[in-house]
Amino acid sequence: MSVYAEERRADRAADAEQRRIDAAAAEARRVEREKAADERAARLTEQRRGERVRAREERARLRAERRAARGEVLTAGNVYRKGTLALVTASALGSLPAQVLHFVGISPMLLPLPLAIEGAAWVMAAGVAYADERHLPAWVRWFLRLLVLAAAGFAASINYTYGLHLPGLSATDRQAAGIGLAAVTLLGPVLFEIRQWVTTLSADTNSPEERARRRHDRLRRRQHRAIAQLADRFVSAAPYGQLDFEAAFAHAWEIETGTDTPGMTPRLHERAARSAAALSHAQRAVIDPAPPRGRIGNLFRRRPVALPTPTPNQDETAETYVNRSTADLGESAPTSITPAPAPAALAAGPVVSLVKSTDRPPVGAVAAESTRPRRATGRVPAVARSTRPARTADELLTEAREVAADWSDRELTAEGIRRAVHTSPAKARVLRDTLRAERAAGSGEAAA
Known part of the structure; x- marks a missing residue:
């Protein structure tokens, strides 16, 4: 009996557990x-x-488009x-x-006349617009x-007469x-x-920008009339x-002024050379700076420096500096540089003190004659004097070799040498040819 009861209790517990599981599953499904x-x-x-947001955005877009369309239609130009x-x-x-009533009152056969007169006015007005569009002559x-x-x-006049009657x-x-x-006839x-x-x-x-460009063209033609005319001739010839x-215009400028820099002229190059010097x-x-003058300054006088004999190709003036493009010409002096013989040292001139002496000369004393006449304009200021001694040909060649040691053959030009060693265009051409000859000889020996 106890076994049966135990089984019944187990079955009821199993049923209860199953019902609980089923209820939990049903609750989970719910x-x-x-x-x-x-x-x-x-x-x-x-x-x-x-959908409501998109509908609002679409309505806003349509309103904006209608507003923009009204704005485009109602612009000042369109209105x-x-x-x-x-x-x-x-x-x-x-x-x-x-006009129709006026001519028809005279005769019905005159009906085409008002149409022809009014049409002629409007056709000719349209012809003016067509001429403006095609840029026809003003006449x-x-x-x-x-x-x-x-x-x-x-x-x-016809409408005025008709109105009076x-x-x-x-x-x-x-x-x-x-x-x-009459007014409404002319108004249209x-x-x-x-x-x-x-x-x-x-x-x-x-x-x-276009207005500024046209203003610039007018100003250029007015200020450079000859060059603009030459440029027009080039354009018409091509x-x-x-x-x-x-x-x-750039080609005409180079022909007229000798330089390809816009706005530069030989006179401006001369001014630039003078300013640079x-x-x-x-x-x-x-x-x-120059040493002090006077008795103390005499102690610091420089000894005379041996100067080379001036050659025709001495440092040229500002005008030669203007035409500096001639340094690259094909013609040049001989390739070798012969150093000029150094003359004897110049004798030192008389020492002139700028300090006024307080010792009054005795009465009847006669001033000693100066070996060099003094200019009426006075002595040259120390600032304007060149403190750099003149260089010999060998010194120039040595300096040019040092400067152009790492230059390529293309960079080895007379203009570059002239700027580097600060010499005249003629000497720069000689230095260029000498260095090129040395490089050619060196390359020939290396190839051999």
């Missing part, structure tokens, strides 16, 4: 269903919210152009019936304007009607012509479209 339902509702809510066309249409509608446009004025004036009106009203019909062509003028001026007035005016002298004077 929770999952509710969670899925909540997720679906959230997705639907988010979708509806997104002026379309308003002018509307006024022109109203003018034609106001002037044409009076063509003015001739068409005279035709417009003639046709519109004749139509205005309107029946059933007082004299004042007839006068007002005639003036109004005049407004159309003014509109065309404004359109042409607006098309010609480009960006500020085939159409193959030579640009800027290139022609003055600056070099001033810098050397600051680096190596």
Whole structure:
């Protein structure tokens, strides 16, 4: 009996456990269903919210597009152009019936006349616009304007006469009607012509950069008339479209002035050379100032320096410096440099003290004659004197070798040597040829 009871209790416990498991599974399924339902509702809510946001954005975009379209339509230019066309249409509608009634009252066969007169005025006005578009000569446009004025004036006189003879009106009203019909007849062509003028001026007035470019071209042609004329001749001589005016102007500038630097002339090069020489002298004077003058200054006098015999190619003047492009010419002096014989040392000149002596000469004393006459302008200031002694040919060649040791054959030019060792163009050409000959000899020996 106890075994049966135990089994019954076990079965009931198993059933209870199964019911609990089934209830838990059912609860889990319910929770999952509710969670899925909540997720679906959230997705639907988010979708509806997104649709509302997109709908708002679309409405805002359409409003912005309509606003932009209204802004483009209602710009000053569009309002002026379309308003002018509307006024022109109203003018034609106001002037044409009076002309038709006037000519038809005379004879029905004259019906085409008002159409021809009014049409001639508008066709000639359109011809003015076409001439502006094609950039025809000015006399063509003015001739068409005279035709417009003639046709519109004749139509205005007809309408004025018709207004003066309107029946059933007082004299004042007839006068007002005639003036109004004549004015409205002339108003259309005049407004159309003014509109065309404004359109042409607006098309010609480009960006500020274009206006500045045209101003620059006018100023350049006015200040450099001869060079601009020569450039025009180059452009006209070349085939159409193959030579640009800027290139022609640069070539003409080089022909007229001898330099390819825009704005530079031989006179400006001369001024630049003088300024550079003055600056070099001033810098050397600051680096190596002159010794003091007077009795103490005599102790610091330099001994005479042996100077080489001046040659025809001594350091050239500012004018030769201007034509510095001649340093690269093919012709040059012989390749070898023969050093000039050093002359004897110059005798030291008399010492002249700039300090005024306090010892008064005795009465009747006669001043000693000076071996060198003194210039009326006084002695040259120490700042203006060159403190650098003249170099011999060997010294120049040695300095040029040191400077151009690491130069390539292309860089070995007379102009580069002249700037590096500060000598004249003629000596620079000689140094260039000597160094090239030495390099050629060295390369030949290396190849052998």
